[in-house]
Amino acid sequence: MTVRSENEVLTRTQKARQQDIIAAAIVVLDTDGFANASVERVAQEAGTSKGTVLYHFKSKEGVHEAVVRLLYDNGTAYMAERIRAEKxxxxxxxxxxxxxxxxxxxxAAHVRAVHRILQNAGGRIEVADGVEPLRDLLATGQQRGEFGQFDPQVVAxxxxxxIDAASFHFTAHPDLDVEHYVAETIRFFEKATAKEES
Structure with missing residues (x-):
């Protein structure tokens, strides 16, 4: 049996508490809106105290930054796994x-929460626009002869x-046929990037 140190257990406990607070913030931002997402309200949703929230995140803005960072980190990991699987x-x-x-x-709830944060943050929270890796993917495809001639920066x-517009449309229409939207989007960009027939 492995005996874990007190510091290691504390670190795991802190991480779990931070995850609970972020999850609570997502719920509050999604259901109550940005103006009502106070530290007190987030603490209530998380089943903890205002002091605990501030201990982990220092401020309401710190909570917001954690919510945004988690969405982008999760999205990057989700996409990277699927993209790397293709040749x-x-x-x-x-x-x-x-x-x-x-x-x-x-x-959708997490995306809506991030929309509300970014719309009210006044540019204080910087997020990656995702253009550069997509541009590189397109340029590599052109070099390999898989895509036609176009400006990869512009197409990216x-x-x-x-996709950014879709994030608003998807979250506002929960009954949307996502697979149809995905198929049509892929079909559109396959045509847009195809090599010209000689």
Whole structure:
């Protein structure tokens, strides 16, 4: 039997408490709105005290940053696993589009919470726009002869704009046929990136 140190147990306890607080903040932001997501309300939802929330996150803004960071970290991990499983650039583009849109649909409450934070943060919280890795994927596909001629920067920006808009549409329409949306999006970008017929 392995005996764990007190510090290791405390670290696990702290991580679990932080996860509980973040989960509570997501619920409060999603159901009560940004203006009502006070530290006291988050603590109540988490079944803890205001002091405990502030001990872990220092401020309401600290809680908000943790909520945003978790969504982006989870989304990156979810997508990367699926993209890496594919070999060709075209299949990786399909995986990129499909995994990003499905992640949004599967995490609607968290996405709505982040929307509310970012709309009210006044640019204080910086988030990656995701354009650079997508541009690189497209450029690699062109070098391999899998895609036609286009500006990969522009197409990457267009793709991100579509996905970002979808994040608002998906979360506002929970009964949306996600798989149909995914299939149509993939079909559109397959045509947009296809090699011209000679």
């Amino acid at each position: 060709s650039s075209r299949d990786r583009l399909r995986a990129y589009l499909g995994s990003n849109l499905r992640f949004i649909a599967e995490n 920006l267009m793709t991100r704009a579509l």
